[in-house]
Amino acid sequence: MAKIAFLIPLFPIFGFLINGLFGRRTSKPLAGYIACFAVLMSFVLGIFLFCGLCYDDSPRIFHFFEWIYVGDLKLNFAFHVDRLTLVMILAVTGVSGLIHIYSLGYMSQDRDYTRYFAHLNLFTSMMLILVMAENLPLMFIGWEGVGLCSYLLIGFWYEKQSAADAGRKAFIINRIGDTSFIIGMLLLYNHFGTLSIEPILQNAPVIFTYGSGILTAITILLFIGAVGKSAQFPLHVWLPDAMEGPTPVSALIHAATMVTAGVYMIARLNMLFLMCPATLWIIGIIATITAFGAATIAIAQYDIKRVLAYSTISQLGYMFVATSVGAFGAAIFHLITHAFFKALLFLAAGSVIHGLKNEMDMRKMGGLAKSMPFTWFVFLAGTFAISGFPFFAGFFSKDWIIKSAFVNPIYHKAILGIFGFLTALLTAFYSFRLYYRIFRGRYTGPEEIRPHDAPFIMAWPMFILTFLSAFTGFLAWPIANSFANFLDPVFGGSMNTISGYLGLESVHESSIPWGFWLISMVIFFVGWFMAFLFFIVAPEARTIWKKAYPRLWKSLGNKYYVDEVYNGGLVAPGKSLLKGIWLEIDLGLIDTIVDGLGYVCLSMGRGFSRMTTGYVRNYALYIVIGVIILIFLVLR
Amino acid sequence: MSLLLGFTAITLFIMGIAGVLMKRNPLVMFMSIELMLNAVNLGLMTIGRANESIDAQIITIFIIAVAAAEVAVGLGIIVTLFSDRDDVDVDKINMLKG
Numbered sequence: 001m002a003k004i005a006f007l008i009p010l011f012p013i014f015g016f017l018i019n020g021l022f023g024r025r026t027s028k029p030l031a032g033y034i035a036c037f038a039v040l041m042s043f044v045l046g047i048f049l050f051c052g053l054c055y056d057d058s059p060r061i062f063h064f065f066e067w068i069y070v071g072d073l074k075l076n077f078a079f080h081v082d083r084l085t086l087v088m089i090l091a092v093t094g095v096s097g098l099i100h101i102y103s104l105g106y107m108s109q110d111r112d113y114t115r116y117f118a119h120l121n122l123f124t125s126m127m128l129i130l131v132m133a134e135n136l137p138l139m140f141i142g143w144e145g146v147g148l149c150s151y152l153l154i155g156f157w158y159e160k161q162s163a164a165d166a167g168r169k170a171f172i173i174n175r176i177g178d179t180s181f182i183i184g185m186l187l188l189y190n191h192f193g194t195l196s197i198e199p200i201l202q203n204a205p206v207i208f209t210y211g212s213g214i215l216t217a218i219t220i221l222l223f224i225g226a227v228g229k230s231a232q233f234p235l236h237v238w239l240p241d242a243m244e245g246p247t248p249v250s251a252l253i254h255a256a257t258m259v260t261a262g263v264y265m266i267a268r269l270n271m272l273f274l275m276c277p278a279t280l281w282i283i284g285i286i287a288t289i290t291a292f293g294a295a296t297i298a299i300a301q302y303d304i305k306r307v308l309a310y311s312t313i314s315q316l317g318y319m320f321v322a323t324s325v326g327a328f329g330a331a332i333f334h335l336i337t338h339a340f341f342k343a344l345l346f347l348a349a350g351s352v353i354h355g356l357k358n359e360m361d362m363r364k365m366g367g368l369a370k371s372m373p374f375t376w377f378v379f380l381a382g383t384f385a386i387s388g389f390p391f392f393a394g395f396f397s398k399d400w401i402i403k404s405a406f407v408n409p410i411y412h413k414a415i416l417g418i419f420g421f422l423t424a425l426l427t428a429f430y431s432f433r434l435y436y437r438i439f440r441g442r443y444t445g446p447e448e449i450r451p452h453d454a455p456f457i458m459a460w461p462m463f464i465l466t467f468l469s470a471f472t473g474f475l476a477w478p479i480a481n482s483f484a485n486f487l488d489p490v491f492g493g494s495m496n497t498i499s500g501y502l503g504l505e506s507v508h509e510s511s512i513p514w515g516f517w518l519i520s521m522v523i524f525f526v527g528w529f530m531a532f533l534f535f536i537v538a539p540e541a542r543t544i545w546k547k548a549y550p551r552l553w554k555s556l557g558n559k560y561y562v563d564e565v566y567n568g569g570l571v572a573p574g575k576s577l578l579k580g581i582w583l584e585i586d587l588g589l590i591d592t593i594v595d596g597l598g599y600v601c602l603s604m605g606r607g608f609s610r611m612t613t614g615y616v617r618n619y620a621l622y623i624v625i626g627v628i629i630l631i632f633l634v635l636r
Numbered sequence: 637m638s639l640l641l642g643f644t645a646i647t648l649f650i651m652g653i654a655g656v657l658m659k660r661n662p663l664v665m666f667m668s669i670e671l672m673l674n675a676v677n678l679g680l681m682t683i684g685r686a687n688e689s690i691d692a693q694i695i696t697i698f699i700i701a702v703a704a705a706e707v708a709v710g711l712g713i714i715v716t717l718f719s720d721r722d723d724v725d726v727d728k729i730n731m732l733k734g
Contacts, residue, residue, distance in 0.1 A: 615727050617657050620665075621657055
């Protein structure tokens with residue numbers, strides 16, 4: 001088992017090394033096959049590991065070697081594998097494997113094919129290290145690794161200024177969260193004397209009291225790290241810009257890797273967060289602002305990838321709402337279902353973009369259902385899943401979250417549930433807006449483009465994802481919620497500890513949410529019907545609405561001016577400050593000193609160079625003088 | 637006796653220095669260098685003799701052996717110079733001038 005666990009992240013690393021080092025020598029198709037093979041091998045090994053360990057209740061630690069031993073700090077290169085890890089391994093390798101295969105078709109015309117696949121492999125392996133890490137620094141390596149890979153892949157077409165800028169933006173904004181994560185990690189070490197996850201979770205109730213101020217500070221710092229990585233308000237601005245990368249990369253970032261890291265980290269450190277109700281409230285408020293705000297922005301965007309980006313931010317908000325009400329199972333379940341349907345939507349959007357020769361503006365689309373029937377079919381399935389069509393994956397996961405917000409015995413926050421319902425309404429609306437504008441109505445793009453369906457290699461990953469988006473929901477059928485039962489050993493213990501602490505009895509969510517189901521269905525159909533009304537029945541209603549609320553529409557279209565606030569408040573003053581430093585201190589002070597030193601050396605050299613006359617006798621004379629001086633010194 | 641030998645050695649050495657500094661023919665300069673070398677040898681032997689030590693003689697034999705090799709190298713350089721240039725005035729070999 002240990003070897004299998006070790007090989008899981010190692011295979012993509014090998015793929016990365018082979019493609020990265022020898023990419024220029026191997027043939028182009030071979031690079032893609034190596035990358036796909038590496039990830040699929042990880043997936044197969046992940047299934048083996050899953051089969052071997054899925055009956056274990058307690059986590060298994062696979063120790064490989066001693067990594068950092070400094071004083072009291074002992075860090076091992078070890079993997080912590082429990083049921084949560086197993087689920088994440090399968091989701092990451094599975095979805096990323098499908099995206100790899102899809103990329104074989106999507107990127108086939110690209111010049112930097114091997115570089116693309118090398119980065120994609122590295123991305124997957126870093127995410128695997130993140131989810132399997134036994135201690136926080138190892139997790140942080142994965143955490144930084146996905147940040148690096150997102151930078152490399154968002155800026156993949158680096159000749160394009162906007163792509164290079166977007167890559168840097170993602171990297172810099174992530175850096176804010178990462179700094180906070182490091183500080184939280186150091187504080188944890190300060191109080192626990194270890195950075196291994198398992199002892200920290202075990203000792204948290206012993207060392208700290210419930211709601212302790214220091215632990216609250218630590219968890220808030222860790223949460224800020226998650227805010228950066230998982231694109232929550234106010235650090236969400238990098239994710240929409242990440243659309244500059246190739247579309248499969250967007251699918252990878254949004255679905256399987258990177259943005260889910262924050263949710264995973266909080267679920268992994270569940271005990272710490274459960275002990276800080278104040279932090280959970282902060283998470284809940286931030287997450288609700290994000291979920292609701294991003295959903296409203298998604299209504300007013302015209303770039304189809306941007307709509308999907310804001311929907312990702314909004315869905316990540318849902319996941320954080322789930323963590324803030326103590327429903328970690330629901331958060332992870334939504335993470336998984338979201339991985340499926342968001343990957344599907346992105347790949348289908350990629351297929352639309354591919355078919356329309358890189359057109360991303362939905363105003364130049366429409367009526368594509370006829371010319372791309374397969375894409376139409378999978379996109380519709382994805383839309384159903386994200387908007388919560390009854391019995392699709394998104395319906396169950398979203399419902400579980402909203403239900404937990406109302407009924408969780410300790411951490412219920414009804415206000416978050418209400419906003420959850422409102423966001424669900426918006427989700428249904430903007431998802432069907434996207435669907436109608438792409439596939440219904442009349443085609444409004446340029447005449448010369450003949451839209452066509454995706455080739456087979458791109459089609460069948462989408463088909464698998466369609467299947468998963470449609471049916472994974474049944475894993476969490478509320479009466480016998482097998483997904484919750486499966487993850488109970490990971491999260492149940494913490495909940496029991498907390499409820500014991502607070503003197504409560506049962507913590508299991510027992511009520512069967514038929515009522516919530518009914519509300520969810522009504523909300524979904526209302527959202528769908530509104531979209532139908534606005535985009536099919538009466539398109540002119542849109543103009544009336546836009547005219548009625550011009551300022552609202554404008555601020556939605558401009559994403560609530562968050563980017564403008566950052567540019568005006570931070571970037572512009574920062575630039576002028578740094579420009580001042582550059583001109584005054586660097587050019588003024590430092591350059592003068594350095595140039596002065598250089599000038600002194602130069603003039604000394606000029607002086608001495610007069611001594612090299614080129615006459616051998618002069619040199620001999622210098623030698624004689626030198627010898628005389630030496631003799632004088634010795635005999636003195 | 638030692639005094640006479642010592643003076644001879646010093647005289648030879650100064651002649652060598654003068655030769656190196658004044659002559660412009662590389663061959664003569666080279667001979668002057670050899671003269672200095674052997675003056676030093678002579679001085680060494682004289683001091684050894686005065687101290688009744690045999691070490692100086694052994695060292696001198698080594699120096700002569702090494703000097704033979706050095707002469708071969710030095711002459712080789714001078715011969716190459718002769719074949720490379722028409723005249724061998726050392727004052728005209730000034731490519732290293734700064």
